[in-house]
Amino acid sequence: MPQTVSFGSQGPDVKTLQTKLNQIPPSQLPPLVANGIFGHKTLARVKEFQAKNSLVADGVAGPKTWDKLLASKQIIPAHNEFLCENADKENLSGAALVQQQFNAAKVQAPKPKIKFGVRSSSIGAPAGATAFSLAESGPFRFLTETQKNTAKTVYGNSLDFSRIFISNKSGLGGRAFTVAFKDSNEVVQIINCGKFDPSDRLLIHELAHVWQSQHHSDPFQFMKSAVDCQAGALTVNAAEVFSDPDVLLHSEHPVNFPFSAYAYLPGLSLASYGAEQMAQACHKGEAAVRAHIKGVAMNALDPDNVKAMKLTAFADRRMTGIVI
Numbered sequence: 001m002p003q004t005v006s007f008g009s010q011g012p013d014v015k016t017l018q019t020k021l022n023q024i025p026p027s028q029l030p031p032l033v034a035n036g037i038f039g040h041k042t043l044a045r046v047k048e049f050q051a052k053n054s055l056v057a058d059g060v061a062g063p064k065t066w067d068k069l070l071a072s073k074q075i076i077p078a079h080n081e082f083l084c085e086n087a088d089k090e091n092l093s094g095a096a097l098v099q100q101q102f103n104a105a106k107v108q109a110p111k112p113k114i115k116f117g118v119r120s121s122s123i124g125a126p127a128g129a130t131a132f133s134l135a136e137s138g139p140f141r142f143l144t145e146t147q148k149n150t151a152k153t154v155y156g157n158s159l160d161f162s163r164i165f166i167s168n169k170s171g172l173g174g175r176a177f178t179v180a181f182k183d184s185n186e187v188v189q190i191i192n193c194g195k196f197d198p199s200d201r202l203l204i205h206e207l208a209h210v211w212q213s214q215h216h217s218d219p220f221q222f223m224k225s226a227v228d229c230q231a232g233a234l235t236v237n238a239a240e241v242f243s244d245p246d247v248l249l250h251s252e253h254p255v256n257f258p259f260s261a262y263a264y265l266p267g268l269s270l271a272s273y274g275a276e277q278m279a280q281a282c283h284k285g286e287a288a289v290r291a292h293i294k295g296v297a298m299n300a301l302d303p304d305n306v307k308a309m310k311l312t313a314f315a316d317r318r319m320t321g322i323v324i
């Protein structure tokens with residue numbers, strides 16, 4: 001049993017207290033920084049916990065409070081969602097393969113079914129100069145009108161559909177992934193969703209990566225960012241074993257548990273989210289993120305996106321309020 005701690009206390013028992021308080025629902029108060037210093041925010045959380053558990057709400061974590069706290073069941077958000085493959089290192093080699101297949105498909109496009117995709121002139125090339133043939137039944141297609149309309153409900157007019165293709169390819173374990181590469185004198189984005197008619201939420205998630213590409217000075221940065229975030233989570237998760245051996249029991253340790261590049265704390269601004277967090281926030285309907293995204297003009301550079309793509313961001317799934 002940890003020692004009795006109260007306002008002003010410091011040390012490992014306070015850190016344990018803060019960590020446990022972060023792991024049990026529900027709280028109206030923001031998560032605590034587990035820094036081992038018992039300040040006003042920790043005091044408020046202790047009092048809240050005591051009141052909810054029929055204890056004397058004096059803010060002093062003594063034996064009775066510890067008993068209840070240590071016996072409280074953690075609520076860990078399960079991920080029953082798809083996780084796209086962009087955060088996996090393998091995605092980077094997958095990107096090269098998709099590019100090869102894209103080039104091959106252009107050469108092999110059957111003549112009778114050719115449809116011409118004429119690029120917008122906003123990239124700087126004369127209209128039509130970068131037009132290329134695209135079979136309607138080919139392996140890389142433009143989004144359908146229905147898909148574009150679905151996309152517009154989230155992205156408004158911020159996506160340049162003339163550079164976006166969908167394929168029925170998928171990555172490891174059948175997971176979706178989005179790649180960008182240079183084709184002739186412009187950058188194209190390809191969402192690989194395993195099929196040509198993905199669910200709306202998968203479509204919205206992958207299009208978030210397209211958005212990250214189209215509104216950045218380096219249109220390939222989103223791929224590196226997603227990988228960096230997962231690598232960061234992996235490192236922290238490996239170290240977490242020493243303070244919480246139970247994490248070893250979780251099926252998603254060490255890649256996605258307890259820290260995950262896909263998990264995020266709701267309510268933050270777009271610039272606070274890493275590549276996968278932002279994509280999750282988009283398809284889950286985070287208001288601030290969606291409002292920001294809609295407000296960016298087609299093909300315009302977005303400084304907040306540039307900031308976000310510099311982050312090595314991940315969140316602790318054991319914390320109350322975290323979404324994955």
Ligand SMILES: [Zn+2]
Pocket residue numbers: 083084085086087205206209275276279
């Ligand atoms: Zn993703």
